[in-house]
Amino acid sequence: xxxxxxxxxxxxxxxxxxxxxxxxxxxxxxxxxxxxxxxxxxxxxxxxxxxxxxxxxxxxxxxxxxxxxxxxxxxxxxxxxxxxxxxxxxxxxxxxxxxxxxxxxxxxxxxxxxxxxxxxxxxxxxxxxxxxxxxxxxxxxxxxxxxxxxxxxxxxxxxxxxxxxxxxxxxxxxxxxxxxxxxxxxxxxxxxxxxxxxxxxxxxxxxxxxxxxxxxxxxxxxxxxxxxxxxxxxxxxxxxxxxxxxxxxxxxxxx
Amino acid sequence: xxxxxxxxxxxxxxxxxxxxxxxxxxxxxxxxxxxxxxxxxxxxxxxxxxxxxxxxxxxxxxxxxxxxxxxxxxxxxxxxxxxxxxxxxxxxxxxxxxxxxxxxxxxxxxxxxxxxxxxxxxxxxxxxxxxxxxxxxxxxxxxxxxxxxxxxxxxxxxxxxxxxxxxxxxxxxxxxxxxxxxxxxxxxxxxxxxxxxxxxxxxxxxxxxxxxxxxxxxxxxxxxxxxxxxxxxxxxxxxxxxxxxxxxxxxxxxxxxxx
Numbered sequence: 001x002x003x004x005x006x007x008x009x010x011x012x013x014x015x016x017x018x019x020x021x022x023x024x025x026x027x028x029x030x031x032x033x034x035x036x037x038x039x040x041x042x043x044x045x046x047x048x049x050x051x052x053x054x055x056x057x058x059x060x061x062x063x064x065x066x067x068x069x070x071x072x073x074x075x076x077x078x079x080x081x082x083x084x085x086x087x088x089x090x091x092x093x094x095x096x097x098x099x100x101x102x103x104x105x106x107x108x109x110x111x112x113x114x115x116x117x118x119x120x121x122x123x124x125x126x127x128x129x130x131x132x133x134x135x136x137x138x139x140x141x142x143x144x145x146x147x148x149x150x151x152x153x154x155x156x157x158x159x160x161x162x163x164x165x166x167x168x169x170x171x172x173x174x175x176x177x178x179x180x181x182x183x184x185x186x187x188x189x190x191x192x193x194x195x196x197x198x199x200x201x202x203x204x205x206x207x208x209x210x211x212x213x214x215x216x217x218x219x220x221x222x223x224x225x226x227x228x229x230x231x232x233x234x235x236x237x238x239x240x241x242x243x244x245x246x247x248x249x250x251x252x253x254x255x
Numbered sequence: 256x257x258x259x260x261x262x263x264x265x266x267x268x269x270x271x272x273x274x275x276x277x278x279x280x281x282x283x284x285x286x287x288x289x290x291x292x293x294x295x296x297x298x299x300x301x302x303x304x305x306x307x308x309x310x311x312x313x314x315x316x317x318x319x320x321x322x323x324x325x326x327x328x329x330x331x332x333x334x335x336x337x338x339x340x341x342x343x344x345x346x347x348x349x350x351x352x353x354x355x356x357x358x359x360x361x362x363x364x365x366x367x368x369x370x371x372x373x374x375x376x377x378x379x380x381x382x383x384x385x386x387x388x389x390x391x392x393x394x395x396x397x398x399x400x401x402x403x404x405x406x407x408x409x410x411x412x413x414x415x416x417x418x419x420x421x422x423x424x425x426x427x428x429x430x431x432x433x434x435x436x437x438x439x440x441x442x443x444x445x446x447x448x449x450x451x452x453x454x455x456x457x458x459x460x461x462x463x464x465x466x467x468x469x470x471x472x473x474x475x476x477x478x479x480x481x482x483x484x485x486x487x488x489x490x491x492x493x494x495x496x497x498x499x500x501x502x503x504x505x506x507x508x509x510x511x512x513x514x
């Protein structure tokens with residue numbers, strides 16, 4: 001099943017991407033699409049200065065939102081998964097609310113919470129919250145009765161069951177849900193950062209560069225945002241691989 | 256040791272499985288429980304483990320009423336009892352880790368339990384070696400054969416120094432030689448630690464081979480226990496013995512009478 005190392009495959013992807021970008025820039029030949037040969041050195045320079053601060057501001061918001069979402073969605077999912085009556089009560093509501101694109105609530109949240117960092121973080125957390133809660137609920141509800149019984153027979157009460165069974169059982173699903181929703185989270189961050197802030201990649205791309213026609217700088221910002229999404233994605237993916245070790249192993253010899 | 260005092264138990268909206276059911280099990284005894292599926296064999300085991308509560312009546316162990324799982328009782332289920340994401344060693348250590356998690360509170364963990372981090376590793380290593388699992392300690396349950404998984408579950412229970420062992424169909428999914436080796440192992444462990452053992456099975460030969468007494472359950476409500484004394488269990492190689500076959504025929508007749 002192995003086809004080269006993940007790093008080689010990653011570098012391959014980057015090389016192909018850059019070649020396509022170069023070709024497109026040469027073909028279109030307009031200021032709106034500068035060549036990577038212009039953008040990449042500029043990105044390096046800017047990232048060590050001002051752009052780096054915008055990057056940090058954005059990264060901080062996404063991480064805070066992820067933390068907030070996980071810290072609320074996991075207990076909620078566990079509660080729903082362990083209490084069928086509670087789940088039956090809330091399932092119809094969740095089914096309706098889950099598919100609503102939460103970004104439409106942006107104006108409401110801004111009015112209610114003010115245009116602050118907190119409201120931006122809240123909006124992103126809201127988007128990540130539902131997929132995580134739903135997978136944790138399903139994992140908790142799907143645990144085998146015998147497994148729970150035998151761990152309880154070892155002396156585990158509610159707290160130990162949570163620590164040794166429910167948490168490790170739902171962690172892989174939490175990470176998968178997180179990885180899948182990171183794209184949306186960064187996209188929403190981009191939109192949320194366009195209003196009334198002074199630091200953040202969304203602000204940098206739209207207000208500081210695009211609106212004043214600094215296209216190469218704008219591309220440096222776009223690269224920064226892409227890098228943010230990429231780093232988050234691969235960080236979560238790496239964690240997933242580590243804890244899912246038991247799913248990728250071959251069967252040993254029988255005895 | 257185990258005193259079942261007139262218990263009644265029914266699942267919601269279903270006829271009672273047990274009604275004023277009484278049973279005593281002596282220390283060091285092996286009781287084999289046999290009966291058709293749906294007769295309440297496994298339910299009885301969960302009741303003895305303190306995982307289910309009887310509707311009426313009570314179960315006393317060593318004179319004390321059982322109202323929650325008792326830390327000295329080991330329960331081994333047919334399958335699905337191991338954490339799929341943890342290695343053999345981590346699974347075997349789970350019971351001890353849970354004890355350390357709570358500390359000696361007398362409720363989840365016996366009061367005299369010593370919390371020594373070195374002890375966990377030492378005990379796990381001892382039991383893995385004892386049960387022939389040392390080479391598999393870093394494997395995951397999904398990589399093991401059923402027999403190896405069953406031995407891992409036994410190791411996990413034995414690390415806790417149990418005095419009661421409850422087993423649900425522990426050998427039924429195994430091939431004959433593996434199943435016989437494991438039966439022998441359980442008999443050895445039982446002799447060594449004077450374990451009171453309850454083995455649920457649907458195989459007549461297994462019941463006759465293992466049980467000091469055999470409890471036959473019926474699919475309708477069980478009131479008075481049908482207990483068969485079984486001198487055959489002490490025989491070294493019971494399969495050639497005419498008494499063994501006679502006892503099997505006996506139990507089979509009793510089971511057919513009930514269904």
